[in-house]
Amino acid sequence: MKKQIASLIWLIAIIGFVIGCYGIYQRFAFGHRLTDYGSYIPWGLWVATYIYFIGLSAGSFLLSTLVYVVKIEKLEKIGKLSLFTAFGCLIAALISIWLDLGHEFRVYRVILHPNFKSMMSWMGILYSSYFVVILFELWFAMRVDLIKTASIGTGLIAAVCRFLALGSSDTSDKSRARDSRVLKVLGSIGVPLAIAFHGGVGMLFAVVGARTYWHSGLTPIVFLVGALASGGALLTAIVYVWGPDRNRPQFEDMMRFLGKIVLSLVLLDLLFEISEYFVGMYAGIPDEAIPIKAVLFGHYWYVFWVVHVLFGVIVPVWIFTRNAVSRPVGKTSPGAIAFAALLVAVTFMALRLNIVIPAQINPEIEGLQYAFMGPGLNYTYLPTVSEWLVTIWIASFGLLLFLIGYNVLPIVNKDDKEVA
Amino acid sequence: MAIIDIEPQEEIRQRMMNDLKRALKKPMNKRHWVMVIDLGKCVGCHACTTACVAENHLPPGIVYRPVMEKEIGRYPNVRKTFLPRPCMQCDNPPCIKVCPASATWKRPDGIVEIDYDKCIGCRYCINACPYSARTFDKGFYYCDDTPFVPDYEKLPSFEYGKEWPRKNRDDSPVGNARKCTFCLHRVEKGILPACVTTCLGDATYFGDSNDPDSLVSALLGSPRLMRLKEEFGTHPSTFYLV
Numbered sequence: 001m002k003k004q005i006a007s008l009i010w011l012i013a014i015i016g017f018v019i020g021c022y023g024i025y026q027r028f029a030f031g032h033r034l035t036d037y038g039s040y041i042p043w044g045l046w047v048a049t050y051i052y053f054i055g056l057s058a059g060s061f062l063l064s065t066l067v068y069v070v071k072i073e074k075l076e077k078i079g080k081l082s083l084f085t086a087f088g089c090l091i092a093a094l095i096s097i098w099l100d101l102g103h104e105f106r107v108y109r110v111i112l113h114p115n116f117k118s119m120m121s122w123m124g125i126l127y128s129s130y131f132v133v134i135l136f137e138l139w140f141a142m143r144v145d146l147i148k149t150a151s152i153g154t155g156l157i158a159a160v161c162r163f164l165a166l167g168s169s170d171t172s173d174k175s176r177a178r179d180s181r182v183l184k185v186l187g188s189i190g191v192p193l194a195i196a197f198h199g200g201v202g203m204l205f206a207v208v209g210a211r212t213y214w215h216s217g218l219t220p221i222v223f224l225v226g227a228l229a230s231g232g233a234l235l236t237a238i239v240y241v242w243g244p245d246r247n248r249p250q251f252e253d254m255m256r257f258l259g260k261i262v263l264s265l266v267l268l269d270l271l272f273e274i275s276e277y278f279v280g281m282y283a284g285i286p287d288e289a290i291p292i293k294a295v296l297f298g299h300y301w302y303v304f305w306v307v308h309v310l311f312g313v314i315v316p317v318w319i320f321t322r323n324a325v326s327r328p329v330g331k332t333s334p335g336a337i338a339f340a341a342l343l344v345a346v347t348f349m350a351l352r353l354n355i356v357i358p359a360q361i362n363p364e365i366e367g368l369q370y371a372f373m374g375p376g377l378n379y380t381y382l383p384t385v386s387e388w389l390v391t392i393w394i395a396s397f398g399l400l401l402f403l404i405g406y407n408v409l410p411i412v413n414k415d416d417k418e419v420a
Numbered sequence: 421m422a423i424i425d426i427e428p429q430e431e432i433r434q435r436m437m438n439d440l441k442r443a444l445k446k447p448m449n450k451r452h453w454v455m456v457i458d459l460g461k462c463v464g465c466h467a468c469t470t471a472c473v474a475e476n477h478l479p480p481g482i483v484y485r486p487v488m489e490k491e492i493g494r495y496p497n498v499r500k501t502f503l504p505r506p507c508m509q510c511d512n513p514p515c516i517k518v519c520p521a522s523a524t525w526k527r528p529d530g531i532v533e534i535d536y537d538k539c540i541g542c543r544y545c546i547n548a549c550p551y552s553a554r555t556f557d558k559g560f561y562y563c564d565d566t567p568f569v570p571d572y573e574k575l576p577s578f579e580y581g582k583e584w585p586r587k588n589r590d591d592s593p594v595g596n597a598r599k600c601t602f603c604l605h606r607v608e609k610g611i612l613p614a615c616v617t618t619c620l621g622d623a624t625y626f627g628d629s630n631d632p633d634s635l636v637s638a639l640l641g642s643p644r645l646m647r648l649k650e651e652f653g654t655h656p657s658t659f660y661l662v
Contacts, residue, residue: 031558031559031589031590031594031595032556032558032559032595033558033559033560033564035558038481038555038556038558039481039482039546039552039554039555039556040552042543042546042547042556043543043547100542101540101541101542101595102539102540102541102542102543102556102557102594102595102596102597103539103540103541103592103595103596104540104541106521106538106539106540106541107540109520109521109522109523109538109540110520110521110540113521113522113538114520114522115517115519115520115521115522117517117518118517118518118519118520118544119518120518120519120520120542120544121520121521123520124520204544207518208514208518208547208548209514209548209550209652210514210547210548210549210550210652211547360547363552364549364550364551364552365488365503365505365551365552365648366488366490367488367489367490367503368486368488368505368552370488370489371469371483371486371487371488371489371505372469372483372486374480374481374482374483374560375480375481375558375560376481376555376556376558377481377483377555
């Protein structure tokens with residue numbers, strides 16, 4: 001069953017990648033002319049995709065710190081898996097925001113000529129640091145396994161592992177203890193870093209005083225909780241298909257534990273959301289109330305009520321409660337928990353879209369939309385086919401990166417890998 | 421309608437040109453360009469918008485000075501009001517603070533400048549501007565989807581005293597945020613901004629607010645003076661007489 005799911009995901013990733021290539025061609029051949037965002041709604045689907053993936057990355061990275069810093073035994077074997085998931089999602093997020101730039105080849109300016117008053121400059125600095133921390137952490141977490149795989153195997157995989165071991169050959173207990181110490185230090189650096197960069201993404205939106213819908217002290221916190229909820233959910237679904245110990249009794253225990261974590265985070269996120277919406281709607285100040293009304297009752301109401309509330313909250317919460325909380329151990333279904341987690345992870349995109357787009361639909365000066373006509377000078381937005389194709393390509397690329405990495409690198413130990 | 425806030429001295433365009441010449445003799449940091457728009461005199465002809473598009477060779481989707489129209493009152497007491505909106509050239513500009521690439525800054529003479537060669541096109545400034553004064557150049561031609569794009573569409577604009585041709589749609593200013601410059605390229609040669617020259621209602625004034633003898637300085641003392649969205653603390657250099 002799990003083998004079939006894995007094969008299906010390979011198939012989806014390859015098809016998405018191939019179809020998405022046409023979107024990438026269009027992006028480079030026609031620039032931004034085939035997109036629907038413009039001057040009055042300057043940020044569209046690709047920005048939402050970026051905060052979606054960066055949230056997934058931050059969330060699964062923070063869960064990896066439960067292994068390397070807090071040393072929670074139940075999750076010990078998924079440390080590398082969560083780090084690698086965070087790595088794949090980070091790459092997808094960075095590609096998404098890179099393609100969104102008007103001059104993508106000038107991106108180096110953010111690092112070389114930063115403006116320290118700009119949250120986006122800080123993002124450049126923090127992402128670079130985070131990228132380095134993840135790479136180092138992954139290397140130290142996999143070092144011994146890389147050496148082992150390189151020594152026992154032959155062929156391409158062994159060669160890749162030998163190359164990635166970077167000449168290291170020490171598998172003694174002493175070196176393992178050093179790896180563990182280094183991982184604890186890197187993980188400890190990673191915690192404030194992940195909080196800073198993802199809280200920082202929230203800040204990036206929150207500091208825009210001109211957009212009242214974003215301009216709230218709660219925004220960075222909502223981003224963090226959302227990251228944990230979506231990243232945790234993605235990791236739970238991944239653990240079910242590719243995780244360790246899948247045929248062992250402790251697997252159910254681990255899935256229940258992950259299910260409980262995701263359940264609480266989804267509910268906490270919902271609480272923040274309700275608070276934001278109630279406060280905004282009660283005061284009824286148009287700058288804030290118009291975007292909220294658009295989310296709840298606008299043209300795209302189903303994105304909130306059906307995709308987010310029904311399939312992203314109600315259904316998963318019900319499944320989690322039954323399988324991870326109320327039913328006794330031994331009678332729960334890890335598959336159901338994984339399915340609920342997958343629902344949360346996938347539908348979180350609706351929440352991200354509902355953060356980015358509605359804030360921009362309200363004309364900053366009354367009548368601006370009628371004053372001058374032209375492409376990009378309107379307050380409606382619906383992603384074009386070209387935009388969707390690029391997003392599909394990015395998601396498929398991230399997925400393929402994960403799948404190839406999983407098969408080549410010792411992300412899950414061979415002994416723990418056996419599948420029913 | 422005459423200028424009701426000041427004593428008439430000479431033809432106002434001539435006076436503003438003289439103000440300009442005086443200001444240009446001073447070092448850049450001693451002058452502060454401001455624009456004053458008399459809403460009581462604006463007739464909503466959109467000549468300023470059109471002149472701006474022509475002067476700066478603005479492509480489709482780029483507008484520096486739209487004029488908003490609003491109908492007020494109930495029949496038979498119906499009026500129309502008009503609100504031209506150039507860049508406010510704020511003294512505390514939110515667009516500069518957010519730029520991640522240090523590509524936009526405030527000049528000593530008060531103009532908010534963008535270096536198109538440095539802008540990465542992230543559009544953060546567009547979102548940060550409370551006046552929607554910045555627009556994103558996606559690289560359109562007016563004759564896109566027709567058999568022939570004439571050469572005049574590829575002529576350069578002369579913003580910030582440089583030439584910005586439009587032959588290649590991968591090069592700046594395509595892919596950049598763009599905005600009104602108060603026609604800096606004209607002003608620095610002693611010519612008034614295109615919108616001021618074209619305004620047939622004599623509703624737009626331009627000059628150096630640091631010069632107490634300038635026309636705009638006299639208007640800045642009017643009790644009818646207001647600025648847009650002052651609550652944002654942006655301190656615009658574009659004023660309105662209401």
